[in-house]
Structure formats: structure tokens, C-alpha cells
Amino acid sequence: xxxxxxxxxxxxxxxxxxxxxRARGAEDSxxxxxxxxxEESAGAGASSGAQPLDPRIAAAVAAAEAAGPxxxxxxxxxxxxxxxxxxxxxxxxxxxxRGGHVHVNGERVKPAYSVRVGDEVRLRHxxxxxxxxxxxxxxxxxGAPVAAQCYIDNSPPPPPREAVAPAGLRDRGAxxxxxxxxxxxxxLRSLGGLGAPQGPGGLGGFGAPGKGPxxx
Numbered sequence: 001x002x003x004x005x006x007x008x009x010x011x012x013x014x015x016x017x018x019x020x021x022r023a024r025g026a027e028d029s030x031x032x033x034x035x036x037x038x039e040e041s042a043g044a045g046a047s048s049g050a051q052p053l054d055p056r057i058a059a060a061v062a063a064a065e066a067a068g069p070x071x072x073x074x075x076x077x078x079x080x081x082x083x084x085x086x087x088x089x090x091x092x093x094x095x096x097x098r099g100g101h102v103h104v105n106g107e108r109v110k111p112a113y114s115v116r117v118g119d120e121v122r123l124r125h126x127x128x129x130x131x132x133x134x135x136x137x138x139x140x141x142x143g144a145p146v147a148a149q150c151y152i153d154n155s156p157p158p159p160p161r162e163a164v165a166p167a168g169l170r171d172r173g174a175x176x177x178x179x180x181x182x183x184x185x186x187x188l189r190s191l192g193g194l195g196a197p198q199g200p201g202g203l204g205g206f207g208a209p210g211k212g213p214x215x216x
Contacts, residue, residue, distance in 0.1 A: 067138040078111035084147040
């Protein structure tokens, strides 16, 4: 009788433990399923929220990739700054390097220096400083929209253009200039090398001294 009670207790305990294990397994599977659904929905939201690339930008990027060097080839710094339109001609780029106007990562470089992606290029040309980070390497000169995809521009804004009045110009029909007018025009010409085209009398298109505007 005691043995039958013991067997019945063991069977009951085993059944209870099995039910608990089955319940825990169901909870774990439910959590895993919920997590998978959440991840899938998050991925779908991310993919749906991504903005499509502008066709013009995509075309520019493709053109920049096509202008890049072949496998194992390098790009000279004078060629790169010309290709991305930071300078007008390659010869000017080489001259800028030889003159010490081109620095890569803070170091003065020669025209044959091999530029790499991620380099900081500083160029001073025509009174303006350009600071760019190399984004793509190209060897062929490209248009402005394509060139903009090849670097990150950190350049300061260009200086404002100074409005300078042309020197030596007089209103039509104003007659010949006086001595005071001549002195003022000469003073203006001497400031910064500004001068108007010289006429027969050497005063910006006026006639010879002693004659009127029409040479009478």
C-alpha cells in the first residue's frame, strides 16, 4: 500500500514538473516570436524611411567613380586638384605645389605627391584659401556637379569683392579735364595699379593737351 502511494506521488510530481516546463517553453517561444516580429517591423520601417538618392546625384557619383584610377594606381596631388576643379589647369596646380601653396595634412607637398582618401588638402590660389577633405580619387577633369562628390568642402567663405570706381573716366560731353582733374586721375591710377585705357593724350581717351574732347 505504501509503495502504491509512493508511485502515485512520483507520477504526480513528474506531471507537475512537465507542465511547468511546457509553460515556460511556450513563454520563451512567445517572447522570441514577438522579438522577431519587432525586429522585422523595425527593419521594414528603416527601409521604408530611407530617402531614394536623387538621380542627378547618383549620376554624378557614377561619373566620379568612372573617372577614378585603376587598380593599384595612384593619383598625383597636382592632377587631383585640377580634376576636381580647385584650379584651372594642371600646370597651375604643379606651380602651386612648387610655390608652397598646397599642403596635405599640414605638410607642404610636391606635385608628384600621391593623395589618398581622407587627406586634408589646403590650397591657396587667387587670394582664396580652399580646405577640402578627399572623398574620391579621380584622374580626369570632371564637371562641377561631379567634382562636388569627390571632396568635403570645409573652405572659409570667399572675401567680399571690393567695389572700385574706374579711374580716369569722365562723363560724355564734360569737356577737357582741368589740372585738378588730371592730378586726381593720376592719383587714382597710382592706387593699386588701376588705370583706364590710354588715349592719344595719355588721359583715358581724351585728346592731346590744349584740345577739346573732339580734338578741335
